[in-house]
Amino acid sequence: MKLLRMTPGKGDVLLAEGDPRVAEDEERLIEEFRRQLDLGMWAAVPLEGDAGRREATMVRDFAEIPEGADRVIFFPRAAGGR
Numbered sequence: 001m002k003l004l005r006m007t008p009g010k011g012d013v014l015l016a017e018g019d020p021r022v023a024e025d026e027e028r029l030i031e032e033f034r035r036q037l038d039l040g041m042w043a044a045v046p047l048e049g050d051a052g053r054r055e056a057t058m059v060r061d062f063a064e065i066p067e068g069a070d071r072v073i074f075f076p077r078a079a080g081g082r
Contacts, residue, residue: 001017001018001019001020001029001065001069001070001071001072002014002016002017002070002071002072003015003016003017003029003032003033003036003071003072003074004071004072004073004074005036005041005073005074005075006073006074006075006076012073015032015036015074016028016029016032020065029062030062033062033072034062036074037060040076040077041074041075041076041077042058042074042075042076042077043058043059043060043072043073043074044056044057044058044059044072044073044075045057045059045065045066045069045071045072045073046071046073047066056073059072
């Protein structure tokens with residue numbers, strides 16, 4: 001699994017990578033996941049929808065990540081808005 005951050009003008013930046021089935025990797029992935037949320041980022045897991053259509057599901061906890069997901073993408077919350 002890869003944890004990626006979307007950075008405007010720079011594309012995706014790799015934050016952490018590992019196998020969540022390996023205890024040390026899982027611990028590192030969870031720590032980085034929480035750090036990103038603490039920084040105010042949102043997290044989404046890309047999914048393939050019908051006929052190859054791109055979709056994603058938002059996650060708020062590492063345990064919500066679907067089994068077998070290969071990446072989680074973090075992105076900043078929209079500024080402003082009411």
